[in-house]
Amino acid sequence: MKLKSKWRRWSILTLGALALTGVLGWFVLPFAISLPAGLLENPAASPVLLDRHGTPILHLTLPDSSHAAPVAWEEIPADLVACTLAAEDKRFYQHGGIDLLAVLRSTRDCLARRRIVSGASTITQQLIKISSPPAKRNIFTKIHEALAARRLEMTWSKRRILTAYLDRLDYGNLRTGSVEAARFYFQKPLTDLSLAECALLAGLPQAPTRLNPINHPQRSTVRRDTVLRRLAAAGNTDSARISAALTEPVTLRPLIESQPAPWLAAQAANLKSQIPTTLDLPLQRDLEAIVREETVKLREANLRHAAVVVIHNPTGEILALVSSANWNDPRGGQLNGALTPRSPGSTLKPFTYLLAMERNHRIPSSILADIPSPFRTPQGLDLPENYDRCYRGPVTLRTALACSLNVPALRELNFLGGPRPLHDFLEDLGITTLKPDANLYGLGLTLGNAPVRLLELTNAYATLARQGSYFPPVLFPSKLDVRHKMFDVRSAYLIADILSDPEARAPSFQPGGPLDLPFRCAVKTGTSSDFHDNWCLGFTPEFTVGVWAGNFEQQPMKGLSGIAGAGPIFHRAMLKLHENIKPTWFAKPNGLAEISIDPRNGKLIPAQEKNARRDLAPSGQVPPAATPADYDATGKALLDPTYAEWFASRHNLRHNDLALDPDQIAREPLRIISPANNSTFLLDPEIPSGSDKLRPVTNLPGTARWQSDTLVIEPASPEPIIHLTTGTHILTATDPATGITHTLTLRVKSL
Numbered sequence: 001m002k003l004k005s006k007w008r009r010w011s012i013l014t015l016g017a018l019a020l021t022g023v024l025g026w027f028v029l030p031f032a033i034s035l036p037a038g039l040l041e042n043p044a045a046s047p048v049l050l051d052r053h054g055t056p057i058l059h060l061t062l063p064d065s066s067h068a069a070p071v072a073w074e075e076i077p078a079d080l081v082a083c084t085l086a087a088e089d090k091r092f093y094q095h096g097g098i099d100l101l102a103v104l105r106s107t108r109d110c111l112a113r114r115r116i117v118s119g120a121s122t123i124t125q126q127l128i129k130i131s132s133p134p135a136k137r138n139i140f141t142k143i144h145e146a147l148a149a150r151r152l153e154m155t156w157s158k159r160r161i162l163t164a165y166l167d168r169l170d171y172g173n174l175r176t177g178s179v180e181a182a183r184f185y186f187q188k189p190l191t192d193l194s195l196a197e198c199a200l201l202a203g204l205p206q207a208p209t210r211l212n213p214i215n216h217p218q219r220s221t222v223r224r225d226t227v228l229r230r231l232a233a234a235g236n237t238d239s240a241r242i243s244a245a246l247t248e249p250v251t252l253r254p255l256i257e258s259q260p261a262p263w264l265a266a267q268a269a270n271l272k273s274q275i276p277t278t279l280d281l282p283l284q285r286d287l288e289a290i291v292r293e294e295t296v297k298l299r300e301a302n303l304r305h306a307a308v309v310v311i312h313n314p315t316g317e318i319l320a321l322v323s324s325a326n327w328n329d330p331r332g333g334q335l336n337g338a339l340t341p342r343s344p345g346s347t348l349k350p351f352t353y354l355l356a357m358e359r360n361h362r363i364p365s366s367i368l369a370d371i372p373s374p375f376r377t378p379q380g381l382d383l384p385e386n387y388d389r390c391y392r393g394p395v396t397l398r399t400a401l402a403c404s405l406n407v408p409a410l411r412e413l414n415f416l417g418g419p420r421p422l423h424d425f426l427e428d429l430g431i432t433t434l435k436p437d438a439n440l441y442g443l444g445l446t447l448g449n450a451p452v453r454l455l456e457l458t459n460a461y462a463t464l465a466r467q468g469s470y471f472p473p474v475l476f477p478s479k480l481d482v483r484h485k486m487f488d489v490r491s492a493y494l495i496a497d498i499l500s501d502p503e504a505r506a507p508s509f510q511p512g513g514p515l516d517l518p519f520r521c522a523v524k525t526g527t528s529s530d531f532h533d534n535w536c537l538g539f540t541p542e543f544t545v546g547v548w549a550g551n552f553e554q555q556p557m558k559g560l561s562g563i564a565g566a567g568p569i570f571h572r573a574m575l576k577l578h579e580n581i582k583p584t585w586f587a588k589p590n591g592l593a594e595i596s597i598d599p600r601n602g603k604l605i606p607a608q609e610k611n612a613r614r615d616l617a618p619s620g621q622v623p624p625a626a627t628p629a630d631y632d633a634t635g636k637a638l639l640d641p642t643y644a645e646w647f648a649s650r651h652n653l654r655h656n657d658l659a660l661d662p663d664q665i666a667r668e669p670l671r672i673i674s675p676a677n678n679s680t681f682l683l684d685p686e687i688p689s690g691s692d693k694l695r696p697v698t699n700l701p702g703t704a705r706w707q708s709d710t711l712v713i714e715p716a717s718p719e720p721i722i723h724l725t726t727g728t729h730i731l732t733a734t735d736p737a738t739g740i741t742h743t744l745t746l747r748v749k750s751l
Contacts, residue, residue, distance in 0.1 A: 033147040039131035043070045043167045043177070048274050049264050051281035052317070058259045059183075060268065061174070068176035069183070070167045071190065073159050079195045080178060081162060082237060083202035086230040089123040092162075097124040097153035098146050124149040127165045171201060172208030173254075185213065187253045195237075196245035199227040214254050221250050260284045263323040263336045267475060278317035278474055283310065283576065287320045290572045295325040295549070301558045303565055304329065306549040307337025308573060309458040309473075313465045313544055317474045319577075321455070324552070332552030341433045341451035342533045342548060345526025346404045350464065350495050351429070352422055352446040353401050356412045357491045359421070363617045364398040364494055365595065367602040367667075368408040371646035374673050374697050375414065377442055381674055381697065384410055384447075387508075387527075391651040393643055393658060396599050398615065401495075402504035404525065409446045419445040426452075428486060429460040430472060448526055458537060458546030464522070465539035467492040467586065489589045490618055496522040496586060497616060499538065514567030517574055519583040525567060531557045536566035541584050543577045545570055593619050600637035600657060601630055611657075632659045640664035641737070645701040645718050666700050670735035672742050673697040680747040681724055694722040696733070704733040711746075724748045 046067045047060040059067055085092050091099050099122050121129070128148045135141050152161065171181035181201050182190050193201070203223035204211050213220035225246055232242045261284050268275050291306045308322040323336040356362040370392040374383045386392075386406045392399075400408035413422055422445050423438035431452050434441075441450045455473060463470045467489040471482055498504060499522035502511060509515055514536070515523050523538030533550040534557070547566040550557065557565060596607040597615050603626035605612050617623065631637055636659040639647060646652060647660045674697040675681075683692055698704050701718035708731045712723040722731070724746075731744045 029147060033144060033151055035148060035152060036128060036132040038133075039127065039152075039164065043164070044068055045070050046180070047268060049261075049268055050274055050276045051279045051284070052277065052319075053281070054276070055281050057261055057277065057279060057281055057284070058264050060265055066174040066176050067180045067184070068167075069179040070177060071163070071179045073163045075190055076163065076166060076178070077190055077193060077198060079198040080166070080190065080193065080202065082231055082234075083195075083199045083227050084162075084166065085123075086234055087199075087202045087206070087227045088126065090230065090234060092123050093158060095122060097122060097149035097151075121145075122149060123165050124152055124161055127161060127168065128152065130168050130170070131164075169205045170208050171204045172212050173214070185252055185254060194245070194248065195241055196224065196228070196248040196250075199231070199245060200224040200250065203227045213250065213252055217250060217252075224250070260288060261321065261323075262327045262334075263321070263338075266336075276477055278312075278315075278319065278477060279321070280319045284320045284322075286576050287322050287573055290569055290576070291322050291325050294569045294572070297568075298549075298557075298560065298565060301560045301565075302551065302555060303549055303557050303560055304331065304551050305333070305337060306547060306566065306569055307340075307454050308569060309338050309455050309546045310573065310577065311458055311462045311473055311544045311546075313462050313539065313542060315474065316459070316462065316471050317477075318455075319543070321475075335552045337548050337552070338454045338546075340552070341453055342550065343450075343528035344448040344452045344457055345528045345533065345535055346406075346409075346448060347457060347524050347526035347535050347537055348422070348426070348446055348448055348452075349401060349404060349409045350499065350524055351425055351460070352409050352413050352416075353397060353498075354464075354487060354491050354495050355416055355421055355425055356397070357494065358487055360412070360415055361621060362397055362412070363615075363621050363623070364396060364498055365597045365599070365602045365615045365617060365623060366397045367394045368397055368400050369393070369411060369642055369646075369668075370395050370400065370405050370407050371643060372649070372651075373407055373411055373699065375410065375443055376673050376676065384443075391646055391649075393646055393652060393654055394600060394637075394639065396597075396602060396615075398498050398501065398504050399507070399599070401498050402501055403508035404505075406447055410443045413443050413446045419443060422446060426460070428484075429463055429470060430456050431460065432456060448528060454535075454546050454548045457535075458544055461524075461537045461539055461546065462544040464492050464495055465541060465544050467589075490592055493586055493589050493592065494616060496539075499524055500585075509563060514563060514571040517571065519578065520585045521574060521583070523570065525561065525563050527561045531560055534561055534565040536563070536570035538570060538574070540574070540578070541586055542581060543574070545573045545577070547573070588616075591619050592616050593622055595622060597623065598626055598630075598637065601626065603630060632661075634659075638664065640666045641703045642666045642668060642700055644703065665737040666703060666735070668699065669738065670704055670733065670740065670742065671699045672704075672733055672744065673699060675731075675744060675746060677744045678747075679744075680749065683724060683726065683748060683750045685751070692724045694724055695719050696722065696731075698733065700735070703735065703737075705736055707732050707734070726750050 044062055046062055046069060048056050049058040051057050061067055125145050128145045166178045168176065170176055173184060175181045175184045178201060179190055182188050182193055186197055200213060200220060211220045211223050228242050228245050231237050232239060260281060261279060287308050291308060295303055295306055305325045307324060308320065309318065310320040312319050321338050323338055324333050326333045372383060372391060374381050384406055391407065395408060413419065419438040419441050423434055427434060433452050434450050459473045463486055468485050468487040470484045470486045500520050502516055521538050521540050523536065526535040532554055533548060535548055537546045547570045549565040595604060595615050595617050596612045597603060598605045598611050599613050603623050605626050636657055638659055638661040641662055644660060675694065696719050706713050706720050708729055710727065710729045711731065714721040726748050729746045731746055732741050734741045
């Protein structure tokens with residue numbers, strides 16, 4: 001009897017101890033296990049670049065190259081929840097993190113078959129596993145995950161656990177989370193998935209690679225049907241819906257990452273979940289299509305790439321940026337043409353003339369000499385030519401800029417003191433690609449011999465459109481607003497007036513081409529030497545558009561100028577921009593006067609006269625009125641000796657309206673271009689006759705009076721011939737109009 005009593009007492013104590021141990025193990029011990037840090041943090045979301053309207057442009061990858069997009073419980077469709085539970089954990093709502101029935105079943109099967117047949121992990125345990133750092137798979141890891149799952153079940157709601165699980169699941173193809181899986185496989189939001197599509201996604205996490213629906217469609221379909229049958233067995237879903245889902249064909253729309261603005265990823269250093277930009281996605285897509293279409297048209301001319309920048313002038317915001325015609329082109333398609341320095345051709349000329357207006361008091365009707373003009377360079381004498389290898393004689397600044405003449409631009413930069421003023425001005429306008437030494441470029445800087453970036457040059461033109469107000473272009477919205485006034489509003493208006501004057505550019509650019517729009521627009525083209533690059537930049541008060549066209553590997557195009565290559569893209573871009581926004585024009589600033597001038601001499605004449613042309617001038621710089629002394633008896637405009645050589649050359653096609661007056665004073669002072677003062681010459685007796693003869697070069701050919709006490713000077717046209725002998729000689733050149741004398745020292749040696 002006593003033995004029975006002791007046994008009963010021992011059994012009760014044992015059962016109590018076991019019960020207490022079970023209670024402690026089930027409810028208390030789990031709190032000795034810490035939850036994974038990856039679970040306590042919000043899941044990482046792939047950064048999404050947004051356009052100015054909040055529309056996604058580009059989904060970036062996380063550091064592990066995956067894409068992820070967390071979701072709220074309210075956005076998860078009930079069908080996806082039901083299918084996921086059917087596939088992974090049918091008793092999710094009945095267990096407390098560990099499914100004891102599944103554990104017993106798994107143990108029985110393992111003992112019976114002597115191998116693991118099926119797992120017993122619940123969704124909660126799987127969530128712990130995928131949120132933890134990789135660990136060796138053994139019984140201790142399993143126990144640790146089970147205890148952590150218990151703790152999670154006692155602290156989180158079932159909804160929160162399911163949401164976290166669906167956010168972290170690997171669905172294959174580097175897609176993490178159900179939102180990103182739906183976007184990748186079906187290009188749909190979660191809420192639009194059908195029951196069959198939910199079942200397909202729910203089946204993938206079991207083996208994302210083996211069940212990849214893109215590579216193994218049959219396997220994924222079989223797995224989908226298995227999930228649907230399990231769902232049917234659960235008895236909570238209408239059988240008709242399941243039957244329809246089983247017969248629904250699998251229609252994948254795998255996302256091809258041919259995103260708009262693919263260059264944008266390299267500009268996004270801030271890995272926030274959502275990164276707003278200033279881009280306008282519909283406009284970006286339209287311009288990318290325009291670039292593709294126009295470059296295809298010019299494939300035979302060996303043009304393969306183009307870049308476009310659109311800036312909203314009032315804010316400086318970049319509305320669109322096309323980096324290349326084809327991002328996937330193996331010949332440099334992933335270079336960004338808007339950021340790659342290229343030779344800008346004549347597109348820098350407007351800034352030369354703007355400086356001439358502000359520093360040399362030029363006005364649009366100022367007469368510039370388009371005549372053969374040699375310049376001394378470190379390599380020797382240079383005789384630049386215009387694009388068509390012709391010289392036009394006296395032209396207005398308006399004509400010189402509108403027709404993009406080279407020689408007047410070089411002469412103006414020379415009068416400004418050389419390349420330094422333009423070099424510094426361009427740097428102040430945000431051009432960052434220039435080397436510090438302006439003399440490396442020489443006067444050729446105004447012709448574009450210094451590579452620049454399209455984005456920076458477009459913003460420089462936007463500064464013209466803002467009438468002198470400079471601030472950097474904006475891609476990511478910022479509250480910073482640093483503005484600088486770069487030049488006078490009147491100068492900006494006059495440059496814009498010239499660049500928007502179709503009549504002024506008509507002699508060089510045929511009317512009806514890409515530069516002519518149905519509204520007023522300032523525009524300038526540029527073509528680099530040997531046709532490696534061509535450009536077209538322009539603006540209205542609302543927008544500035546810059547276009548570069550060429551080949552990234554520096555292959556030249558086949559005779560394609562800026563008007564033919566970049567021009568059509570510019571034209572279509574401007575039309576697209578003003579499709580729904582009415583174009584305006586700048587209000588004429590105070591202090592500008594309407595004038596009527598004779599374009600042959602820049603002087604005022606009545607508006608009704610035959611040669612009269614309208615123009616503008618600052619009120620304090622109105623030119624003088626023409627007098628009879630400015631014309632010969634037949635009405636031809638008289639030229640000073642500056643034009644003597646040109647007037648007698650084959651380039652002069654204006655004999656009917658111009659005449660030379662040798663008695664006039666030259667408009668510019670005499671300059672000795674060659675020889676340079678303190679030059680040394682070597683006489684080589686082995687060189688045939690002529691090596692001892694020197695022909696000087698001036699800016700006023702045939703005008704100077706040359707004299708030397710030790711050298712023989714033989715009269716000749718247009719300049720005399722100086723016979724060199726060994727020794728040191730003094731040579732003088734006198735300007736007869738002013739009496740100013742230039743003295744040179746020459747040293748002559750014999751080899």
